[in-house]
Amino acid sequence: MARHWYEEQARRRGPRPPRVPAEASISRRQQLVALLELRAMDFDELREALRMSVRGLDEALGHVEKSLKHTGQELVVDPAVCSTCGFVFTGREQRHFHPPGRCPRCRGERIEAPRFSIRG
Template sequence: MMTRRQRIIKLLEERDYSPSELALALDMRGKGIKKVILEDLKAISKTLKHEGKVLLIKPAECRKCGFVFKPEIKLPSKCPRCHSSWIEEPRFKIEIR
């Protein structure tokens, strides 16, 4: 049986996912699930370096004004430019280098 992180790696090797999509794919529900997934992504990012793989990040983006955030493993709560909370989640994918 695979661990949750192994399942995340397998999913991200196939295509890109947002944290919300990963939670759905892993059938995880409840408060704080996105935080758990982000912690897993941070750990996965470190372990991939030893395997010749890299975690690609499509940054979060404000749906109201188009502001693009830094490519980080985190979920911004509001836009620094227009203060909107209408934020498109970052997307993650694993690529072999």
């Protein structure tokens, strides 16, 4: 039996995504690109692996998307989807990478986070 409540929570959540070592020679954005070249990850997995805030990761993804265009690669974004009604969050006014809070159709809060990968 777990000694603390957070140990029980960690056991229920399952294995954590791989963490990128914080080396002085590799920036957070370079770590982000390295992770996305390995496999597709959702927003929360990236936040946990890179230990970044929502705003920080949102800004980093925007910068990575722009910088990848110059290398012939592309940031692929599978949009967020409402688990309740199936609404797909495409064509948002500004480019937001974090998952929305509510579905505009059913007002549900069960939103599957967008997934990211690098193609090219």
